[in-house]
Amino acid sequence: MTTFDFLFQGILIAAQPMNLLYALIGVTLGTAVGVLPGIGPALTVALLLPVTYKLDPGGSLIMFAGIYYGGMYGGSTTSILLNTPGESSSIVTALEGNKMARAGRGGPALATAAIGSFVAGLIATLALAFIAPFVVKLALVFGPREYFALMVLAFVTVSSAFGDSTLRGLTSLFIGFALAIIGIDQLTGQARMSFGIPDLLDGVEVTTLAVAVFAIGESLYIAAQGDQGPDKVEAVKGSVWMTAQDWGRSWKAWLRGTAIGFPIGAMPAGGAEIGTFLSYATEKRLTKHPEEFGNGAIEGVAGPEAANNASAAGTLVPLLTLGLPTTATAAIMLAGFQQYGLQPGPLLFATNPQLVWGLIASLLIANFMLLVLNLPLVGLWVKLLTIPKPWLYAGILLFATLGTIGANPSVFELGMLLAFGLLGYVMRIFGYPIAPVVVGLILGPLAEQQLRRALAISQGDPSVLFTSPVAAVLLFIAALALIVPLILRARGRGQVLSQLAASED
Amino acid sequence: MSQGHTPSTEKRRPDRAALAIAVFLAALAGVIFWDTSRLAKIASYSGIGPATIPFVIASGLLLLAAWTVFEALRGDFPVRERQQVGPVAWIVGGLAAQMLLLKPLGFSIATGLLFALTAAGFGKRKLWFTIPIGVALCLVVWLIFAGLLQLSLPAGPLEHLFW
Amino acid sequence: MKQFFLATILAGALALPAFAADYTIIAPANPGGGWDQTARSIQSVMQSEGISGNVQVQNVPGAGGTIGLAQFASQSAGNANALIVGGYVMVGAILTNKSPVSLNDVTPIARLTGEYEAIVVPADSPLKSFGDLVEALKKDPGAVSWGGGSAGGTDHIAVGLIAKAAGVDPTKINYIAFSGGGEALAAILGSQVTAGISGYGEFESQIKSGTLRLLAVSSAERIAGIDAPTIKEGGLDVVVQNWRMVAAAPGLTPEQTAAVSADIEKLVKSAGWQETLKTKGWADTYLAGDALKEQLAKDVSATETVLKDIGLVQ
Numbered sequence: 001m002t003t004f005d006f007l008f009q010g011i012l013i014a015a016q017p018m019n020l021l022y023a024l025i026g027v028t029l030g031t032a033v034g035v036l037p038g039i040g041p042a043l044t045v046a047l048l049l050p051v052t053y054k055l056d057p058g059g060s061l062i063m064f065a066g067i068y069y070g071g072m073y074g075g076s077t078t079s080i081l082l083n084t085p086g087e088s089s090s091i092v093t094a095l096e097g098n099k100m101a102r103a104g105r106g107g108p109a110l111a112t113a114a115i116g117s118f119v120a121g122l123i124a125t126l127a128l129a130f131i132a133p134f135v136v137k138l139a140l141v142f143g144p145r146e147y148f149a150l151m152v153l154a155f156v157t158v159s160s161a162f163g164d165s166t167l168r169g170l171t172s173l174f175i176g177f178a179l180a181i182i183g184i185d186q187l188t189g190q191a192r193m194s195f196g197i198p199d200l201l202d203g204v205e206v207t208t209l210a211v212a213v214f215a216i217g218e219s220l221y222i223a224a225q226g227d228q229g230p231d232k233v234e235a236v237k238g239s240v241w242m243t244a245q246d247w248g249r250s251w252k253a254w255l256r257g258t259a260i261g262f263p264i265g266a267m268p269a270g271g272a273e274i275g276t277f278l279s280y281a282t283e284k285r286l287t288k289h290p291e292e293f294g295n296g297a298i299e300g301v302a303g304p305e306a307a308n309n310a311s312a313a314g315t316l317v318p319l320l321t322l323g324l325p326t327t328a329t330a331a332i333m334l335a336g337f338q339q340y341g342l343q344p345g346p347l348l349f350a351t352n353p354q355l356v357w358g359l360i361a362s363l364l365i366a367n368f369m370l371l372v373l374n375l376p377l378v379g380l381w382v383k384l385l386t387i388p389k390p391w392l393y394a395g396i397l398l399f400a401t402l403g404t405i406g407a408n409p410s411v412f413e414l415g416m417l418l419a420f421g422l423l424g425y426v427m428r429i430f431g432y433p434i435a436p437v438v439v440g441l442i443l444g445p446l447a448e449q450q451l452r453r454a455l456a457i458s459q460g461d462p463s464v465l466f467t468s469p470v471a472a473v474l475l476f477i478a479a480l481a482l483i484v485p486l487i488l489r490a491r492g493r494g495q496v497l498s499q500l501a502a503s504e505d
Numbered sequence: 506m507s508q509g510h511t512p513s514t515e516k517r518r519p520d521r522a523a524l525a526i527a528v529f530l531a532a533l534a535g536v537i538f539w540d541t542s543r544l545a546k547i548a549s550y551s552g553i554g555p556a557t558i559p560f561v562i563a564s565g566l567l568l569l570a571a572w573t574v575f576e577a578l579r580g581d582f583p584v585r586e587r588q589q590v591g592p593v594a595w596i597v598g599g600l601a602a603q604m605l606l607l608k609p610l611g612f613s614i615a616t617g618l619l620f621a622l623t624a625a626g627f628g629k630r631k632l633w634f635t636i637p638i639g640v641a642l643c644l645v646v647w648l649i650f651a652g653l654l655q656l657s658l659p660a661g662p663l664e665h666l667f668w
Numbered sequence: 669m670k671q672f673f674l675a676t677i678l679a680g681a682l683a684l685p686a687f688a689a690d691y692t693i694i695a696p697a698n699p700g701g702g703w704d705q706t707a708r709s710i711q712s713v714m715q716s717e718g719i720s721g722n723v724q725v726q727n728v729p730g731a732g733g734t735i736g737l738a739q740f741a742s743q744s745a746g747n748a749n750a751l752i753v754g755g756y757v758m759v760g761a762i763l764t765n766k767s768p769v770s771l772n773d774v775t776p777i778a779r780l781t782g783e784y785e786a787i788v789v790p791a792d793s794p795l796k797s798f799g800d801l802v803e804a805l806k807k808d809p810g811a812v813s814w815g816g817g818s819a820g821g822t823d824h825i826a827v828g829l830i831a832k833a834a835g836v837d838p839t840k841i842n843y844i845a846f847s848g849g850g851e852a853l854a855a856i857l858g859s860q861v862t863a864g865i866s867g868y869g870e871f872e873s874q875i876k877s878g879t880l881r882l883l884a885v886s887s888a889e890r891i892a893g894i895d896a897p898t899i900k901e902g903g904l905d906v907v908v909q910n911w912r913m914v915a916a917a918p919g920l921t922p923e924q925t926a927a928v929s930a931d932i933e934k935l936v937k938s939a940g941w942q943e944t945l946k947t948k949g950w951a952d953t954y955l956a957g958d959a960l961k962e963q964l965a966k967d968v969s970a971t972e973t974v975l976k977d978i979g980l981v982q
Contacts (some may be wrong), residue, residue, distance in 0.1 A: 087656035143860035167576060171530065171569050176531055177562045181541075182732060185555040187845050189764045189819035189980050192555060193540050198738055200766055201731035216600070223626045224594035318854070390627035394620045394639065397596070401603060401616060403645060406656040408729065410739075414604040418597065423819075425593070430526065431583040448558045457813045457861060498971050550810050550842045657726040 006354070007129060017268030017274055018063050022055065023362070023369040026063035030070020031373065035077050041087070041312075041329045043407055044071035060360065065362035069121060069290045069370050072312040076113045076305055081106055081384055084215035088273040088442055089308045090207050091435050092280045094214065096300030097291070103296050108242045112250045112298055113305040114374040115242075119149070119251075120258040120306035121367035124313035127262055128320070135314075136321045139267045144453035145465050147267075149474035151447035154274055157476045161222030168432045175423075179204045186445070187452050199412040204241020204446075208404055210438050212417045216433065217424020219393045235483040236477045241378075253283050264307075264312020273442055275303035275311045281481075308417040313320045313363070320356065432438065524584075525576035530570035537563035550584070595626030611661015613643040669719045675681040679926040688722035693914075694744075694752040695727050696736025703733065705948065706912050707753045713940040719931055732761025738769040744917040748924040751777075757821050759971050763981050764820040771964060775925055778932050779960055781945065782911035785826045785886035786868040786896075791879050798884040798902040801863055802834050811842040815852045815861035819845040822910040823865045825971060826886055828978040856880065860920045867910055868894070869950075873968070877977035904966065911953055913960075929956060939961035948955040 003487065026048075033044045048067045057065060075090035080097030093113065100109040127135070142150075182193040185204025194200040242250070260282065261275035283299040284290070295302060318331050384392070404417055424434060451465075458464040466472050541556040541563075576582060599622030604617040620639030621632055629635055644663060651658040652667075690960060691714065696708035711723040714968065728736035733754055744750035752774065762770050791794050795804065805812045809831065816823030828838045844861055846852035853871070856864035857879060864871070864880070867889075874880040884895040886908040890898060899906045916928045935941055936954045945952055955963060975981040 028614045030556065118567065140854060140858040143855060143858055166762070167569070167572050168564075171526075171573070174530075174562060174565050176567055178537060178566065181537065181559045181562065186847060187551075187819055188555045190555045192544065192545050192559060193537065194542070198731065198735050198765075202729060202735065212640040214792065220593050222598055223596055223623075224590075225586060226589045226592065318672075341668050375572070382518065390629040393627055394623040394635075397599070397623045398616055398639075398643065398646070398844070401600075402650065402658070405607070407649065407657055408727070409607070409657055409659050410728070411558065412605055414607065418604065419601045420595070421600065429585055429588060430522070431585075444562075448846075451558075452551045452553050454848075455553055456842060456844055457550075458633075459543040459810045459842070460552035657724060 006357035007361060010354075010357040010359075011364065013058055013358065014062055014361045014365040018368070019059055020154050020365065022059045022063040023066045023366050024373065026066020026068040027366055027370045027373050029193060030065075030067035030072075031074040031077075031370070034071075034074025036074075036403050041068070041071040043403075044074070045080065045329055045332050055223045061355075061359055062362040062365060064333075065084040065359065065366040066369060067369040068308070068329070069117075069312065069363065069366045070373075072309055073114070073117050073370055073374070077259070077381055078111065078309075080109045080301065081112065082104055082392075083217075083218050084396055084400065085210055088438065089209060089276055089311075091210060091214075091280035091438055092276040093272070093308070093404070094302055095393035096297050099294070099296030100298065101303065101382075101385065105296060106299075106385065107378055108246050109296075109299060109301050110303045110378045110381055111242045111375065112246065114300045114371060114378065116250065116254040116257065116306040117309040118367055118371040120261065120308075120310040123255075123258050123362065124265075124310040125360060125363045125367060128313050128316055129357075129364075131499060132317045132321050133319050135263060135266045138263065141470055142267055143468075144450045144457065145468055146408065146470045146474070147450040148447060148454055149471035149478070150274070150463060151443055151450060152279055153478040153481070154443055156247075156481045165431070168438055171445070172432050172434070172436035173440045174429065176437040176442075177444040180441045180448075181436070182389065188455075197412075204416065204441060204482060205408070206438065206442055207414070207415060208416055209408065209420050209441055211400050211404060212420030213424030213427070213434050213437055215396055216421030217419065217428055219397055220421060221428040222389070222393065246298055246496040248288075249298050253279075253299040254304035254306040256286075257281060257303035257308075258310040260303075260364060261307030261310030262314040265311025266317040267314075275307040278305035283363045316363075318360075350493075361444070516603040518579055520577040520582050523573060523582045527570045527573040527577060530566050530573060534563040534566035534570065537566070554632050596623050599623050599626070607659055609661065611664050612647050612658040613663050614661055616643040616646075617641070681689050684945060687911035690749060691723045692750050693725050694736050694740050694750070694756070695725055696740075696752065697727065698753065700883065703753045703755060704914060705977050706914075709941075709948070710751075710753070710799045710914065710935060713935055713938060713944055714931075717903060717935070717938045719934050719941050724787045731765050731767075733758040734765050734767040736763050736853055737766065737771075738763075741769045741773040741918055746919040747917045748920055749927060749930070750917045752915050754915060755914065756910045756967065756971075759968055760820045760822070760862050760975060761826060763972055763975050771915070772966070773979070774918050775920055775928075776960055776964060777914050777916050777929055779913045779924075779953055779955040779963070780932075780936065783867040783948040783951060784891065785823065785910065786871050786875075787863055787883045787885075788856060788871050788875065788880040789851060789862070789883060790856060792859070792883055793862075793881065795863070795883070796881075798897065798899065801883055802830075802904070804862070804904065805831065805834060805836055805841075807950050809836050810842050810946065812863065813842045813844050813861040814853045814863055815844050815846060816865045817846065819843070820975060820978075821845075822867075822908065824978065824980075825974050826865055826906065826908045827905045828974045829908065830899065830904055831964065832974070838974070839979045840857070841978070846926070850918055876892075893927045909953070932956070 014023070029045055029048050033048065034041060045064075045067055048071075072089075075085060075087050076097070079085040079090040079094035083094050083098040083099050085091045085094045097109045097113065102108060178201070182200055184191050184194075184201050191201055196338075197395050257275075258277045260279045264275040264278070280300055280303060283297075283303040284293050287297060287299050289294065289297060315330050319334065387395075401414065401417065405412055407413075423437075427434060427437070454461065454464060466475065538580050541559040543557045544554070599619040602622065603615045603619040606618065617636060617638075617640030620642065621635035624635045624639075627631060640663070642666070647658055647660075647664055648667060650656040651660065651664070671832060693707045695704040697703040697832070702726075707725045711725050714720040714723050728739055730769070735749060736752065737754065737758065739752065744752075758771070761767065787798065787801070787852070792981045795801050801812070814823075814827050816827065818824070824843050827841050827843050828829045831838045831841050846855060852864060852866060853859050853874070857874065863883070868885060869881070871880055875882045882894070884902055885891060885894060885896050886899055886906060888898065888900065888907045890896075890901075916925065920928070933956070936952070942952070944950075972981065
């Protein structure tokens with residue numbers, strides 16, 4: 001049988017009414033649990049995996065696919081509506097998405113996230129089916145020095161994309177770096193900044209920091225405004241649906257987000273959030289409406305959300321072709337696959353085609369069900385904003401702490417949640433951007449480790465950082481992204497240039 | 506949040522709160538210097554030991570502290586909204602109560618209190634009304650997540666009645 | 669929101685029958701890792717074999733399991749329904765993190781599974797045998813970079829032991845620690861490092877498909893079905909097993925300890941457990957009672973020596 005026959009057969013099985021129902025239950029459960037701040041896709045899948053064991057293999061595989069895509073998508077809803085991203089990959093979504101929601105455009109923001117996730121999921125799943133072996137070869141070219149160069153690029157693009165003051169943006173980023181030092185140094189096993197407290201040995205959990213500075217910081221800040229809060233939230237202004245202009249601005253962002261997210265998800269040390277950072281920076285540079293960025297630009301939601309879901313499919317590339325679980329979510333999925341007698345590895349596509357194509361067909365169906373579930377719900381979700389503030393924020397804090405307790409029921413963790421919540425509150429008062437703190441915590445350790453690994457392999461020779469072609473290209477792009485705006489601003493000529501300058505500082 | 510960049514030209518006196526931030530950043534840098542100076546010098550083959558990057562970060566923080574002082578003296582920090590202390594105290598109290606009561610009293614009572622105190626922070630001060638609602642809601646949440654989905658949420662006397 | 673919860677309750681109620689709580693197992697790691705999988709396997713087999721009505725798994729991640737261990741020792745003392753999963757990695761972590769709580773502060777019940785270390789090189793590597801690798805190591809230890817798991821973990825310890833046995837200064841090894849097996853495997857496949865070391869299972873499918881060359885395994889004797897010499901055959905007296913165990917709370921009466929031990933023995937002997945071992949590819953290395961205590965003491969002292977040799981423990 002050819003590839004197409006396998007896929008076609010898989011879709012036929014997955015499209016049976018009973019299996020469609022399982023897919024719907026899967027995406028519903030995945031979205032419902034994934035929507036909670038602090039419960040990321042990994043914990044969602046771990047929690048819900050046992051539910052799938054009770055079904056026959058076909059049904060459980062398809063429900064499982066639904067849970068995975070549902071869990072990946074779930075975080076975007078609360079990020080957009082309530083500015084409370086619960087996991088690292090939906091932080092960027094909150095930047096523009098919440099501004100849109102505050103301006104009464106929550107509907108279009110949710111819609112572009114849902115449709116963008118669908119488009120990205122569709123393209124990326126098909127890419128998984130047809131070009132996985134090639135993508136994985138590319139991913140293996142990435143060693144420590146290439147990753148280091150990628151991190152440098154991510155830093156440059158991210159730092160230029162946040163905030164209206166260079167000083168405050170950088171300060172936020174460095175606070176994130178400082179938090180990232182805490183814990184055992186991975187390469188030498190030495191404890192840093194732990195002060196003998198065992199709870200600090202494992203460092204600051206990204207979800208704890210994200211939930212604290214976003215959800216709790218936001219709640220404190222809104223409460224402190226009293227009744228005369230300056231930014232009165234309007235639930236719906238204009239249509240709940242996307243206008244023709246919204247579509248026109250979204251579709252390219254979806255495609256670009258997919259193109260960025262899929263390969264980054266496929267890299268063994270990538271991670272969904274890096275794709276969303278790069279996508280946001282790309283959209284900001286390419287947009288025809290730079291003045292809207294920071295005030296609710298729809299491209300800033302469409303691109304990163306697409307990148308997020310595309311990297312969810314990308315993660316499956318090394319998992320299925322090499323048996324490499326590159327994220328915590330993938331590691332749990334590996335355990336799930338073994339339940340179906342599926343041993344991921346280089347021989348999988350040859351020895352077990354039915355199951356692989358069944359999985360890919362299930363992913364396609366689950367992706368479709370996600371859209372079916374979420375588009376009609378957009379109107380309902382937006383109504384969340386009409387809940388009176390006391391109940392709404394009491395509920396947000398209830399679920400925000402639920403996620404943290406569920407992941408690690410320790411008093412110390414809750415103490416950190418409170419401390420970082422106050423940090424987020426103070427930063428809001430003084431106009432510091434919030435996202436760079438979390439970005440620093442995520443990217444800081446990655447960059448440090450990859451740099452040190454690269455130098456250890458070369459026995460201390462720094463020239464290796466530039467001599468690999470891939471690393472050199474990435475560093476060159478990073479240098480351009482850093483220097484070009486500076487030169488343009490220094491010359492200070494032309495319409496575009498002043499706009500760029502205005503968005504920089 | 507995004508109170509635009511509005512340098513207040515009329516008041517050019519030093520911004521005390523901003524100076525406090527600078528002190529905080531410098532203190533953070535000091536803690537990093539102090540802590541990493543005690544690390545063993547395992548440089549291995551990379552030439553970069555566990556203390557190198559923290560040293561760079563701490564130096565960056567010191568520079569940022571100096572820059573913050575500079576902007577504070579020029580009065581370049583954005584105008585701030587007036588903050589009400591009361592609501593913040595309610596919510597912080599709720600979080601602290603949850604943290605301390607979670608183990609002895611279980612998820613529902615501790616988190617129900619957080620719920621009620623947060624609502625109080627936003628103006629619903631009728632605690633005799635909001636606490637029962639909060640506890641009941643949290644119990645339902647507990648039954649779903651701990652009971653059915655096997656998420657490990659601490660159980661207390663209330664939860665043991667139901668499970 | 670309400671509709672969602674109703675749907676959640678319904679689907680949950682369909683899928684999961686309710687039981688009364690019997691055992692709570694602490695998995696001192698994040699979901700997805702080996703200890704978590706061990707704990708969850710015990711959970712499902714105990715329930716399906718009727719050894720225990722309800723088993724809860726709780727993740728207490730952090731610092732090579734020492735955070736979970738410390739919490740377990742202090743909060744579960746005297747509780748015969750509490751179990752913790754642990755393993756060899758914990759032995760090293762207790763030493764490197766200077767953990768105040770050690771395996772002496774809990775009641776070890778049984779060693780359950782184990783895995784031997786495999787040393788591999790990419791298929792196109794010029795190193796054809798374990799002897800070649802040792803020669804290269806002796807010539808210039810810095811030029812041989814080893815990709816493996818976290819610093820001070822089983823993989824790192826094994827490399828230290830190999831260097832020492834080969835007469836190379838263990839502090840001179842160029843060990844590159846990666847987070848999680850996946851990242852290390854990618855670096856090995858991409859020829860970023862000279863050689864890779866990790867549990868055999870991590871490499872199995874790559875070895876079978878021929879993209880990695882297996883040079884040696886760390887068992888005492890050749891393993892059935894694995895076509896590779898032992899490190900011992902290569903002339904170095906090194907045997908390393910990455911085992912996983914289950915322990916009960918401190919302060920139990922001898923009767924309570926015996927009851928828990930009996931439950932675990934029932935678990936290990938059950939058809940469901942044997943089936944689980946097969947699907948997960950874990951070797952059955954069940955060991956209990958005094959033999960376990962003896963083996964533990966041996967492992968602890970050997971580990972302490974090698975960690976001092978590498979320079980991770982002063």
